[in-house]
Amino acid sequence: MSRGRIMKSIIKYILVVLLVAGFGQANAQITEKPGFGKYAITGATIHTVTNGTIENGVVLIEGKYITLVGNNARVPADFTKIEADGKHVYPGFMDSGSQLGLVEINAVPVTVDSREVGNFNPNVVAFTAFNPHSVAIPVTRVSGVTHVMTAPSSGRISGQGSIMNLWGYSPDSMAIDARAGMVVSWPSSMKRGSFDRRSDKEIKEEFEEQVKELDDMLDKARFYNSMMEAYEDDPNGKEQPDKNIYLESMRETVRGETPVVISVTRDKDILEAIKWATDEKNEDLNVIFYNVQEGWRVADEIAEAGIPCLVKALYLPLRPYDHIHRPYENAGALHKAGVKVAIISGEIENVRNLSFEAGYAAAYGLGVEEALKAVTINPAQIFGIDDMVGSIEEGKMANLFISDGDPFEPVTQIEQVFISGYMIPMVSRHTQLYEEFLDRDSVE
């Protein structure tokens, strides 16, 4: 090989390497690596959520965890200092109702993994189809939402929702709780609208049939669970039962270890769902309500039943005669009645609007303090992960963000996000397009 040809092939090799590296970069979830190690945030107002507000405070982050929260704390020399004088530190927000990572483009069916065929799919788990490289994830997390419950949505038993951190390269490294809740769509005993031509009798019969199907499924799962438990406790002298993938997936649910997240919207349906949830035969279940757009109509009954609710604020009143502000007031009304409330976005690509949903709930009856809880500690408590996330406390996962003001206000800038201790690069496709196109023709 001549010298020239060697040079050529070296250049070619370098080009290929550069190209591959370039592609790798362009296709990655983000284009920068996050920081990880020891960080000290100083000088900020710390909204701990569980232990009040600390002025001029210090938060130490070591690896994945918060190791110190206080003021007048000495910052050890080996910590990277983040001076945040005049800024605010909040726990990372949790959206406990979304489809983030399951759907990339809603109108393109091949990118929709949230709606399995069939009415009963307790065995499918959001975790499996959660795409850690969805473009919507960085778009979401730079807004201060650090973890979400993302869930399937079709049929009667839709499948299991998963609570995911919004940083990581695999679902395994991102899951806070892969099997966070069994999502059930409550059958309606009400007319679907003026186009619904069914008679009252037909509606009633259809509703009862649907509830019976749900009950049958649970009864089978209970029987299966007790049979399996009996065998697992003492296999001696017993025939091994055959495995059933559907019933197997419901064992934790019927034991009350995984909550049943019941999606229910209207007042009569909510009352039916309460009756069902508080029935003796279902006392082993851990029930959470999702959606409850008309929760305000039956808030006392929900409170009495002790069922926590996951609700939106920005939606239209269901009935033409409903007061215009009822949707905004729903969360506040539920809270006042004594219901534990979490605010959700119900979104896919715009989970970042969670802070504005909370802001509306705050303005219309819930108050700022409670609205903040409704996107931090409340959802964590509802899903039993409050030992890990939901507040700024020593020992908890370092999911938090720094802002220049009230995060519910549109004018506020979210300046730095930490997820599981990773200092997240504040970039997303949206910021990248901004950087590139703000002054498009300024190419040197």
Next chain:
Amino acid sequence: MKKSLLTLLALFTVISLQAQETGSVLIKNATVVTITNGELENTDVLIRDGKITRIGENLSAPRGVETIDATGKYLSPGIIDAHSHLNTVSTNESRNPVTAEVTMEESVNPNDIAIYRAIAGGTTSIHLMHGSANVIGGQGETLKLRYGASQDGMRMANAPRTIKFALGENPTRVHGQGSGIHPRTRMSVEQVIREHFDMAIDYKRNREEYLTAKTTYDRRKRGVPPVPVAQNLRLEVLSDIIDGEILVHCHSYRADEILMLMRVFNDYGVKNYTFQHANEAFKVAPELAKNGAHTSIFADWWAYKFEVYYSTAYNATILNENGVINSINSDSDELIRHLNHETGKTIRYGQTSVEDALKMITINPAIQLGIEDRVGSIEEGKDGDVVIWSGHPISIYSKVEQTYIDGKKYFDLNEDPADMRISVNPGQDYETASFSSEILAGRHVDACMEDTFILFEGTNHSHE
């Protein structure tokens, strides 16, 4: 029963009559967000017979004019939404790619509860549009949200004529995919427009030649009578577009199709147009600015369909910084209730100034509808379309306290009854909701595509 019906009828009549009226009011001591002249503290605004007649300090009310104390509150012009299907009776005439002859004129429901919800959010005018099924759809109506007026009473008198164009996925799906006719691609969308513009130019020439020949023949009664060129409403509207008599509002998403339409319009001499949605407008902001084209966009909607996948919520800021006149619209009965907060998002994404953010829901949409001499700012001589807010209109905690249109109060938070319907649907029982939207399905309905879903059986209707 009969009595209550009569009462309802009487109420309806009273509201209808009132809707034609104008009002007078003196609003005192507000922080006036003028839009065109900064924020004026402790300032009074006098509206007489529907017009803003004075802005200043220590004004006193003329005899018979009510005074409102707005100390500590903010006064802004009413919000204008340049893209709405709020109270349409039907939205799409989707069986032909060009239906320029249809209008929204007869498609206005003045009693729709959605109007009340919108004025409760501070919106006073909307651009009621045809859908996006067709490349050249129907003509729009600029309405004032005079809830309960007659169809005619809702219309903003003397507002310029408008028409809806649509590019990209919606027309290619409805016609190419749904019906197997042109256009199926963006290539053909351009050709459909050019072909119809050419037809309109030829039509106009032929028609004028015929009319001239006919006049001559009628006078002389000699020779052969001219072959008639029949009147064609569709081509007349298209001809009016080319002559600059109609403002074009074009549903569009991608940068390439935006450039395409600007090329076509330059070739035919069409000026004064606004790109609606325009998610990728930021990519061609310099070209938009150079052509004097306007944009009217969502604050943050993206990724719900493929053509909005490569979007950014910083769109508004980039357009604004590049000198493009941009507005934030709703295209939604939900978002229209809080456009103040939607435009506030332009501050979070890109730190647009508060002043410019507010222009995007007031004077900018007014410019795009050709009504900026009437509405969109607090100026003497303009219409008395104003909103009193509990705090600064950009704050998420601020509530609309009162909304005035032509100086007449249409919404008052403190006098707001539980049920504000004007008409009751007799086919619906009191318990039944009109429609229950699903959160879990969670997606916003593309109002632009209403009435077209019959073409796509088996697809998920709420997700297109």
